[in-house]
Amino acid sequence: MRLFDTHCHIADPKFDEDRDAVIQRFLDAGVRRALVVADPREEIPNQAQVFDLAERYDFLYAAIGVHPHNASGWDADAEATLRRYLAHPKCRLLGEIGLDYHYDLSPRDVQRRVFDLQLDLACALDMPVQLHIREAHGDCMDMLRARARTGKAPAGIMHCYTGSWEAAKVYLDLGFYISLSGALTFKNAPKLREVAQNTPADRLLIETDCPYMAPVPLRGRRNEPSFIVHTFQKLAEFRNEDPEVLSEQLWQNAHAALRLEA
Numbered sequence: 001m002r003l004f005d006t007h008c009h010i011a012d013p014k015f016d017e018d019r020d021a022v023i024q025r026f027l028d029a030g031v032r033r034a035l036v037v038a039d040p041r042e043e044i045p046n047q048a049q050v051f052d053l054a055e056r057y058d059f060l061y062a063a064i065g066v067h068p069h070n071a072s073g074w075d076a077d078a079e080a081t082l083r084r085y086l087a088h089p090k091c092r093l094l095g096e097i098g099l100d101y102h103y104d105l106s107p108r109d110v111q112r113r114v115f116d117l118q119l120d121l122a123c124a125l126d127m128p129v130q131l132h133i134r135e136a137h138g139d140c141m142d143m144l145r146a147r148a149r150t151g152k153a154p155a156g157i158m159h160c161y162t163g164s165w166e167a168a169k170v171y172l173d174l175g176f177y178i179s180l181s182g183a184l185t186f187k188n189a190p191k192l193r194e195v196a197q198n199t200p201a202d203r204l205l206i207e208t209d210c211p212y213m214a215p216v217p218l219r220g221r222r223n224e225p226s227f228i229v230h231t232f233q234k235l236a237e238f239r240n241e242d243p244e245v246l247s248e249q250l251w252q253n254a255h256a257a258l259r260l261e262a
Helices: 019-028 047-056 068-073 076-086 108-125 137-149 165-173 190-198 225-239 243-257
Strands: 003-008 031-038 060-064 091-100 129-134 156-158 176-180 204-206
Touching (some): 003 204, 003 243, 031 225, 068 108, 076 108, 091 108, 108 137, 204 225, 204 243
Parallel strands (some): 003 031, 031 060, 129 156
C-alpha cells in the first residue's frame, strides 16, 4: 500500500527539532510521496526551506501561494516570488489560496481580490491550484462559476475540505478534486462522511494539513504525515472499499491532480 499526503507543512518550525525523524516515520508508515506548502507572506517566509526540502528528497514536492490570512501582504514582490518558484520543476500547485471568513485576518474584499489575482496567475501559467475555503463557499463558488463561464477557471484541489456534499458537487462539476483530512475522523463531522461516501473514486484525495488537524485517535497532538493512515482507514471504512484498491486509486488521483507520472 502506498499513500500520497497531498498537503503538509513539514517546513513549519514545529518540526525543527525532529524533521528527519518525521520524514522517516511517514516513509515507514507507507506514505511514499508528499506535497509541502510554502507562503512568501507568512510572518516568517518559508519558501526557501520548502523548496530546499523538495530538492533534497525525490519523494517531496512543493506548492506556493499567498494564504487568505496573508492576503493583506500581497504586493508586486509577492507576485514576483510566486512566479519565480512556480517555475521550479518540483512545484506542482499554486496554493494554498482562497477565502477564510472564519478568522478574517485579512479584510474580505482584500481576500477576494488577491484570490482572483492568483487564479488569474494560475490560468496564465497553466498551473493547478489548491484552495483553502472556510465559511466562504458561497463567494468561492460564485467566483469559480463566473470564471468557468469565460473559460478562466483553473483545475485544482479543494484542500482540507470541510463543506457539505451539496457544495462538493458544485466543485466536482467545476473539475476539482476533493481532498479530505483528519477532520473526517471526528465524531462531529457527519457531513464529511456523506462527502466521503459520495465523491467519485477518481476525484478523491487525502492529506494531513500537518501540523494541524490530527485525526482520531491522535487528536490534540502535533499532526504529521504518518498519521494519514488513520484518515485513510476511516475513508475505506465509510466507503466500504478494499484498502489496497482504494490506496491505489488515491495514489493515481494524486498524480493526476499534480500532473506527475505515477
